[in-house]
Amino acid sequence: MAHTQDFDLKTLIRELLQATLGGEYSAHEEDSVLIISESWEGYSDEGVSLDLQDIPEVLLNWAQLDVSQGPDVNELLVLDLETTGLGRGNTLAFLIGLGYFEDGKYKVEQIFLPEPDAELNSFDRLIELLETHSVLVTFNGKSFDIPVLESRLLYHRIWLNLREKEHIDLLHMARRLWKNTLPSCALESLEYYVMGVLRDPEFDIDGGQIPQAYGEYLMSGDVEPLLKIVKHNQLDIIYTMALMVIICDALRLPIEVGKDARVDYHAVARLYQSQGQKDVAKQILCEMKDLSIATVESVHELGQLCKRDKELEEAQHCFEYGAALSHPPSLLALAILLEQTKEYEQALEYTEQLLSQQQSLPLPDLRQLHDIDKRRIRLQRKIAKKAHK
DNA sequence: TTGCACTCATATGATACCAA
DNA sequence: TTGGTATCATATGAGTGCAA
Numbered sequence: 001m002a003h004t005q006d007f008d009l010k011t012l013i014r015e016l017l018q019a020t021l022g023g024e025y026s027a028h029e030e031d032s033v034l035i036i037s038e039s040w041e042g043y044s045d046e047g048v049s050l051d052l053q054d055i056p057e058v059l060l061n062w063a064q065l066d067v068s069q070g071p072d073v074n075e076l077l078v079l080d081l082e083t084t085g086l087g088r089g090n091t092l093a094f095l096i097g098l099g100y101f102e103d104g105k106y107k108v109e110q111i112f113l114p115e116p117d118a119e120l121n122s123f124d125r126l127i128e129l130l131e132t133h134s135v136l137v138t139f140n141g142k143s144f145d146i147p148v149l150e151s152r153l154l155y156h157r158i159w160l161n162l163r164e165k166e167h168i169d170l171l172h173m174a175r176r177l178w179k180n181t182l183p184s185c186a187l188e189s190l191e192y193y194v195m196g197v198l199r200d201p202e203f204d205i206d207g208g209q210i211p212q213a214y215g216e217y218l219m220s221g222d223v224e225p226l227l228k229i230v231k232h233n234q235l236d237i238i239y240t241m242a243l244m245v246i247i248c249d250a251l252r253l254p255i256e257v258g259k260d261a262r263v264d265y266h267a268v269a270r271l272y273q274s275q276g277q278k279d280v281a282k283q284i285l286c287e288m289k290d291l292s293i294a295t296v297e298s299v300h301e302l303g304q305l306c307k308r309d310k311e312l313e314e315a316q317h318c319f320e321y322g323a324a325l326s327h328p329p330s331l332l333a334l335a336i337l338l339e340q341t342k343e344y345e346q347a348l349e350y351t352e353q354l355l356s357q358q359q360s361l362p363l364p365d366l367r368q369l370h371d372i373d374k375r376r377i378r379l380q381r382k383i384a385k386k387a388h389k
Numbered sequence: 390t391t392g393c394a395c396t397c398a399t400a401t402g403a404t405a406c407c408a409a
Numbered sequence: 410t411t412g413g414t415a416t417c418a419t420a421t422g423a424g425t426g427c428a429a
Binding site for chain 2 (some may be wrong): 080081082083084085086087091138139140141143144145148171175184185186187206207208209210211308336339340375378
């Protein structure tokens with residue numbers, strides 16, 4: 001009798017769930033999962049672009065993807081989990097959010113567990129999509145989503161080597177591009193500062209409250225709080241792709257320096273430089289200078305690249321720009337360059353300026369002071385020798 | 390030839406920070 | 410709350426160029 005009551009209650013909650021969240025139950029005979037799908041063409045309801053044409057090579061290289069395969073956008077699978085906690089051991093992934101392109105539209109598919117017992121069945125659709133999409137796209141997925149998923153799959157004795165799968169984790173690329181210009185590189189911060197959108201607390205839930213909200217649903221059967229969780233996950237999948245679109249647009253060659261105010265072009269130059277494309281980096285830094293959007297740091301870096309290419313006059317101009325603003329690395333670079341070109345008097349002038357600047361710091365770096373002083377003494381010696389001749 | 394300064398590549402350890 | 414990642418700072422060594 002009690003079993004019949006349990007069964008009826010379970011059926012009732014499942015009907016309520018579907019009526020509230022929408023979607024369809026999977027075809028499993030027992031413990032089916034609720035799959036909620038929605039598609040967008042071009043833009044999301046929030047107005048962010050989901051129009052991804054291709055993936056720039058520099059991004060593929062950075063993510064150590066096989067560039068020769070040239071994965072197209074239809075190979076991408078965005079993944080984001082909602083779980084019962086941050087741990088790896090007993091954490092349940094009760095909502096698997098997935099995003100991919102299909103027939104020119106961006107489709108978000110969410111697999112929800114009405115009860116924890118349905119977890120095994122949630123993996124069928126996930127594995128299907130993993131088999132047809134070669135590149136994972138996540139936000140902090142390397143540290144969180146993938147380890148959680150692997151641990152849950154292992155618990156069910158399913159062996160899937162997700163760590164070997166090609167993977168673009170946008171958190172780290174976002175940090176490279178915005179860590180110097182934004183207060184934080186959390187997804188919500190990027191949404192606000194880069195995408196220009198703000199989540200409405202009336203329809204969304206704070207990530208930290210999600211485990212508790214799912215727990216309350218399991219205890220009470222109240223499905224209302226789940227609406228916010230599903231919306232939260234849907235927005236995560238949408239904004240992860242929107243971020244991918246912005247990053248790809250910012251990195252695509254030729255770089256249109258200054259075109260997009262959201263882009264830190266110095267960071268773009270550094271990325272190209274780190275991937276061995278120093279000429280692209282130099283071109284970007286040069287254009288920043290020409291457009292008067294350069295910083296003292298970007299001009300200094302341009303100077304170093306010019307020096308590498310033996311364009312000493314241009315390098316000197318760059319270092320002089322920074323030296324005029326008392327930028328310590330520029331003062332040092334200028335002193336080194338002038339010593340190399342045998343302009344010892346000038347080199348000494350900048351060395352002494354740097355020395356007095358460093359000495360006046362509240363906590364001077366003693367080793368650096370020692371090095372600068374050594375340079376000062378050497379230059380004095382060279383000047384004296386020159387005078388003797 | 391020697392010594393010094395610098396550049397570049399590589400290795401290692403510490404750190405920050407992001408996810409629910 | 411935990412754990413994983415990339416980055417940064419630092420150290421080291423090989424190689425190069427220059428002056429004496």
